[in-house]
Amino acid sequence: MFQFILRRLLIALPTLFILIAATFLLMHLAPGGPFTTEKPLPDEVMANLEAKYGLDEPLARQFGTYLFDLVTDFDFGPSFVFKDLSVRDIILQGFPVTLTYGFWAFIVAISVGIPLGVAAAVHQNSWLDYLAVGVSIGAQVLPNFVMAPILVLIFTLWLGWLPGGGWQGGQIEYVIMPVIALSTSFMASVARMTRSSMLEILHSNFIRTARAKGLNGTSVIWRHALKPAMLPVISFLGPVFVAMITGSMIIDYYFGTGGIGQFFTNAALSRDYGVMMGVTILVGTLTILFTTVVDILYAWIDPRIRY
């Protein structure tokens, strides 16, 4: 098992390298640069600026420097827009915020979605099942950009219970709405997926064996059915994770939480290549890491996967 984990992590490295190289290339090949404005700058100024940021050097060399700084120093270079901030500063500022509400949204989606799905499957065609299916279909049509304004409308404007935005170092009343907004539709997907895979497992022969052994219903479900029923759900977690990060752009926009999504949107609008590259690489890295974790989890659950 340990070897398998090591091997999976080693395989992730070249993927990571390709990700960085591709991001770098795309950014540099895109027409227009960070200093393109409506009124073209004088050539001299342009040349000076490019020299300052090292953009006049050959591409391979620029890439080498970038990669070297990144690996040795966790240095993503300067921001092209904020003169006194490096990309690293921006990431360190926004990322903990995204990570905090993203983490909780993830936890909520799983810890509500899975039990809901299991309960629905176990009591198939009962009122509980219909309720769970109804709720999750309802929740599915409430993606974050619909949820966010609804939540603000209810909890801020009508009830006045929660602040409509801001972060304040992550105090709980500021975290609640972003978490709900981000997690609702995923909670629904997780619930529906759990329900259908659980139903399939409950019909399988080995569950009949477990029942024939006279085990009680709880241990049939928790000991015998849950693990295999989780397999499709686990492979769905990778995409969920990515969607959480991209969803962060919407969350930051509505709630002014100041997460990484906000910086990314701003950077894209102002052609701040440094920040865009930094965020893309970081999110990509996390995605690769997360997929690796999912793979390992999968192998841990299913003994038939050889490592």
Next chain:
Amino acid sequence: MLLDVHNLKVWFKTGDGQVNAVNGLSFSLDAHETLAIVGESGSGKSQTAFAILGLLARNGYASGSVRFKGKEILNRPAGELNRVRARQLAMVFQDPMTSLNPYMRIADQMTEVLQYHQSMSRQDALSESLRMLDAVQIPDAVSRINNYPHQFSGGMRQRVMIAMALLCRPEILIADEPTTALDMTVQRQILDLLASLRDEFGMAVILITHDMGIVAEFCESTLVMYGGRMMEAGGTETLFKSPLHPYTSGLLSAILSLDACHQDLPTIGGEPPLMTELPLGCPFHDRCDSVQSICRTTLPKMESIERRRYACHRPLAQPRNPP
């Protein structure tokens, strides 16, 4: 009498209407008896067994009566059934490849039975499980017990299934075509194993099969099923010597016509009936050589003479009346 099944009916609700899998089956089983239930694929053998143990699929329903030592167990709540399952009535399933949990070690799948039913400690349960794996002749059980099912061959898995079923020393073992999915040489070994375990533990066995050869060798009584009904039942020897029902004789001549590399399906012309629409009259009439007009319209009554029972308007041999 250990087990008494009376007028058992099993039906399934499906999108295409109701499937009537078992239609009023009655039989009984004495202590230490080995009863064969034979019949073609789809005749309702497995569903009979599942109904007895309360293992029908979600869309399945059962009516009638199943008494174990006089106590009704059909359609009882799970809590009540769980005190009978494994402890007194255990089952080995048709398909060893899918009947063990692929995500759990053999050790965990076996010990949980003893821990749950006999409140054994994990240690005791483990050594008892090992003893049982030895009894079913799994080589190197001490290390094999920590394996997962996929690390065993089909025959070995069926041995594990048997060992698991016997853990609580049940009084009745229902073996549902325990060898159909296995190759010939392994079939033989598993059957011999079952026979010797039956004698060793003094169990009654219901052996479900479509192989008349197996029946002749292992079972003292036989019940022939067709279309979810009993066609004929009685002592194996008499039933083989002078079958009363044309279906039984069809099954028997099918094995005679088969050579060494025999197949499971006996060769009787025609197809088993659709279980959605129950035919008027005898379920076998459209495949029967000696069909009469009454066979098409009236369901034959169950006749019984000595220990033999049959449902046929025109039995082949005249059953001898008691002197």
